[in-house]
Amino acid sequence: MRHFLKVTLLAIILSAGSSTFAQTLKFGHIDSNKLLSIMPEKEQAQKQIQAAAAEYDAQIKAMREEYQTLxxxxxxxxxxxxxxxxxxxEVEIQxxxxxxxxxxxxxxxELQKKQNELLKPIFDKASAAIKAVGAENGFIYVFDISTGVILFNSNNSVDVMPLVKTKLGIK
Structure with a gap:
C-alpha cells in the first residue's frame, strides 16, 4: 500500500511537472518575406535600386544602338x-x-552591391524587431515560415507578425 502511494504520488508530481513545462514552451512563427514587403523602407530602397537599374539599362541601350549602327x-x-x-x-565591332x-x-x-547596401539595414531592423518580440513575449523559437522549411505549423504556434508590426510602427 505504501509503495502504491509513493508511485501514485510520483506519477502526479511528474505529470504536473510535465504539463507545467509544456505550458511554458512558446513557439512563434512569422512570414519574413511578407514583413519585409510591408516595411516602408523596403519600398524606398526598391525605388532607388530601380532608378540605378534604369540608368544602366539606358547606357546598355545606347551601346546596343551604337553596335547596331556599326x-x-x-x-x-x-x-x-x-x-x-x-x-x-571588324576589330572595332568586336x-x-x-x-x-x-x-x-x-x-x-553594381546593382547587387547597391541592393545589399540598401536592403541590409532593413533586414537587420526586421531581425532585431523579431528578436525583441521573441524575448519580450517569452518565445523559445520564432520560425520563419517563408523559407518553406517548416513542415508543420500547429495552432499553438503564435503568429508574431502583429507584434513585430507594432514594434516597427507598421499598421
Whole structure:
C-alpha cells in the first residue's frame, strides 16, 4: 500500500511537472518575406535600386544602338572596303561587343552591391524587431515560415507578425 502511494504520488508530481513545462514552451512563427514587403523602407530602397537599374539599362541601350549602327554600316559597305579597313571595322565591332559584355557584368555587380547596401539595414531592423518580440513575449523559437522549411505549423504556434508590426510602427 505504501509503495502504491509513493508511485501514485510520483506519477502526479511528474505529470504536473510535465504539463507545467509544456505550458511554458512558446513557439512563434512569422512570414519574413511578407514583413519585409510591408516595411516602408523596403519600398524606398526598391525605388532607388530601380532608378540605378534604369540608368544602366539606358547606357546598355545606347551601346546596343551604337553596335547596331556599326554593324549595319559595315554590312552595307563591306564589299567596297579595302582589306585593311574591313579588318579595322571588324576589330572595332568586336571591341564594342566586348565593352558591352564587360559593362553588363559591371552593371550587374553594381546593382547587387547597391541592393545589399540598401536592403541590409532593413533586414537587420526586421531581425532585431523579431528578436525583441521573441524575448519580450517569452518565445523559445520564432520560425520563419517563408523559407518553406517548416513542415508543420500547429495552432499553438503564435503568429508574431502583429507584434513585430507594432514594434516597427507598421499598421
Amino acid at each position: 554593324v549595319n554600316s559595315y554590312v552595307e559597305k563591306r564589299e567596297t572596303l579595302s582589306e585593311a579597313v574591313r579588318n579595322n571595322k 571591341d564594342l561587343q566586348n565593352r558591352m559584355q564587360q559593362f553588363d557584368g559591371f552593371a550587374q555587380q
